[in-house]
Amino acid sequence: MFLEILEKVLKGFERFCRVWTAHPLNVDGSVIVVLREKNRIILSLNILNHPTSPQSLSLPEFYKTDKCTMDTQDNQWQADPNHKPSKTSMWNHSANENGWVHAHNCIRGEIRDMDEAFHSIKTKKTNGLPSWAVEIIKEIWSEHEMHVRSHHENEDAKMTPFMKKRINLPEKLESDHKIVCDCIANMTQAVDKLKEGDFIDELQNLLALYEETMLPHLVEEEDVALPLLMAYFTPKEVARVVRSFTSTKSELGSFVHYQTVEGFRNKFMKQEGIPGFVWILLFEPGYNYFLEHVKKPLDVLKAGEEPAPKTMFWCCAA
Ligand SMILES: [Fe+2]
Numbered sequence: 001m002f003l004e005i006l007e008k009v010l011k012g013f014e015r016f017c018r019v020w021t022a023h024p025l026n027v028d029g030s031v032i033v034v035l036r037e038k039n040r041i042i043l044s045l046n047i048l049n050h051p052t053s054p055q056s057l058s059l060p061e062f063y064k065t066d067k068c069t070m071d072t073q074d075n076q077w078q079a080d081p082n083h084k085p086s087k088t089s090m091w092n093h094s095a096n097e098n099g100w101v102h103a104h105n106c107i108r109g110e111i112r113d114m115d116e117a118f119h120s121i122k123t124k125k126t127n128g129l130p131s132w133a134v135e136i137i138k139e140i141w142s143e144h145e146m147h148v149r150s151h152h153e154n155e156d157a158k159m160t161p162f163m164k165k166r167i168n169l170p171e172k173l174e175s176d177h178k179i180v181c182d183c184i185a186n187m188t189q190a191v192d193k194l195k196e197g198d199f200i201d202e203l204q205n206l207l208a209l210y211e212e213t214m215l216p217h218l219v220e221e222e223d224v225a226l227p228l229l230m231a232y233f234t235p236k237e238v239a240r241v242v243r244s245f246t247s248t249k250s251e252l253g254s255f256v257h258y259q260t261v262e263g264f265r266n267k268f269m270k271q272e273g274i275p276g277f278v279w280i281l282l283f284e285p286g287y288n289y290f291l292e293h294v295k296k297p298l299d300v301l302k303a304g305e306e307p308a309p310k311t312m313f314w315c316c317a318a
């Protein structure tokens, strides 16, 4: 019955935007619906988790979203009677400013930028992809894939076992990784076989499917897991786990880039008490790496113009 009503609502939307998906993704019956208009996601709804209030996922607005309907005090989440959900007031920032959300924002940002770059190169190179564009796509995707794999590994191997000591986490949060990874594997396969003269349409479709799968997963972690984390653990306890994370250079750089250097250094580093030398030792090299291997290639793809060979620069410099 609910799905029938939803179908009617979506039909209404079709007049204004493209209805991208409305399909079951999981054995538990959760359904992801994503509405898009051009490159802009205007609504993403996980029916199982947001039965009454679809959350707008317009990316720039989403960064500012500060609403949490999660009832962290519900007994169903408590795994250890010795640890109650009483720590939220100890945090010096809202869930929306937590590093977990920033880490997700850079995944969202990279997906959005790839989406724009693919769209741009498609309109600029109508006879197929030139070889330089193929190389750039391979480089960008490889960095993104390593970034997301590293993000998942930190969650699966460190954060989730840590949280399970005190919290009954929904199994879906873990099982979602498998679905997301399948989408990533499909993208990797398509990128690997991409060659000069190919069209980018297949990659665009696979990227859209990946996006539709990944974005609701990120929202679910932020809506369910993060409020629980902040209720059951103190900032110091969480900081110890986060310090054990391993990250790729690109992941660190992306984390800075999508917050902006100023935002990261003036706000996030202060919020987390990160000493200044860590910027020099860790984040600045990561940021420079990200600019060289992700941001610059994305910009070249968006511009649709072949970059000057690096060797020319060195010849001229010499
Ligand atoms: Fe995750």
Ligand SMILES: [Fe+2]
Pocket (backbone or CB within 6 Å): 104, 151, 155, 218, 221
């Ligand atoms: Fe995550």
